[in-house]
Amino acid sequence: MEDAFLDCAGWQAMLERADIPTASAWIGVLRREDFTSHRGTLLVWRRESDGGIARVTVALREYQDAAGPDVALLLVVDGAAVATLRDQGLATMQALVRQGKLHPYILKTMDQLEDAGLSDFVEDLGLVFPKH
Numbered sequence: 001m002e003d004a005f006l007d008c009a010g011w012q013a014m015l016e017r018a019d020i021p022t023a024s025a026w027i028g029v030l031r032r033e034d035f036t037s038h039r040g041t042l043l044v045w046r047r048e049s050d051g052g053i054a055r056v057t058v059a060l061r062e063y064q065d066a067a068g069p070d071v072a073l074l075l076v077v078d079g080a081a082v083a084t085l086r087d088q089g090l091a092t093m094q095a096l097v098r099q100g101k102l103h104p105y106i107l108k109t110m111d112q113l114e115d116a117g118l119s120d121f122v123e124d125l126g127l128v129f130p131k132h
Contacts, residue, residue: 005031005082006020012058015045018090020056022049025072025108025116030063032103035076039066072116074114094126118122 004010019055024042034040042063047056054111067074075093081101084092096102104125106113113119 004086005029006041006060008043008060009060010086011043011045014086014089015047016057017060020045020090021117021121022045022054023072023117023121025112025118025122026070028065028067028071028074030074030076031082032076033079034063039063042067042071044071046062047095054114070112072106072118073122074107076103077101078107095123097125098115119126 022025023046026046029043029045031040032043040063042061043058044061045056045058047054061068077096081096084096084101093102097104102121105120108116108118110119113122
C-alpha cells in the first residue's frame with residue numbers, strides 16, 4: 001500500500017489547487033510519530049515565484065530533531081489529518097487544529113514570517129501573536 005504522506009506528486013497537485021502564498025521559507029509537515037521519535041521524514045512545501053511565474057515545490061528531507069533554518073512553520077499531523085488534507089485541501093486546517101489532529105509550531109518571529117510571506121497564512125490558521 002502506498003504511503004500518501006510520501007507522495008510528493010499528490011501533495012503538489014493538492015497545493016496547486018490551494019491558495020498558498022508565495023514565500024521564501026518552507027512549510028514543513030511531519031508525522032506525529034516522527035516528531036515524537038525525533039527522527040523521520042519531513043515533507044516541505046512552498047510556492048515560489050520565478051520571473052513572475054509561480055510554482056509549487058514539494059520535497060522530502062530527513063528529519064533529525066530539527067526542521068532546519070529555512071522552515072518557518074512546522075505542521076505535526078496524525079494519519080487522519082494527512083488523509084483529510086490530501087482529500088479536502090488546506091481549508092480543513094483550522095478544523096484539524098481544533099480537533100487536535102494537526103499541531104502547528106511557529107519557528108520564526110512575526111517579522112520573519114512577514115518577510116517570508118507567511119504571516120497571513122499563519123493568521124488564517126487562527127494563530128495569533130500577542131501585540132506588546
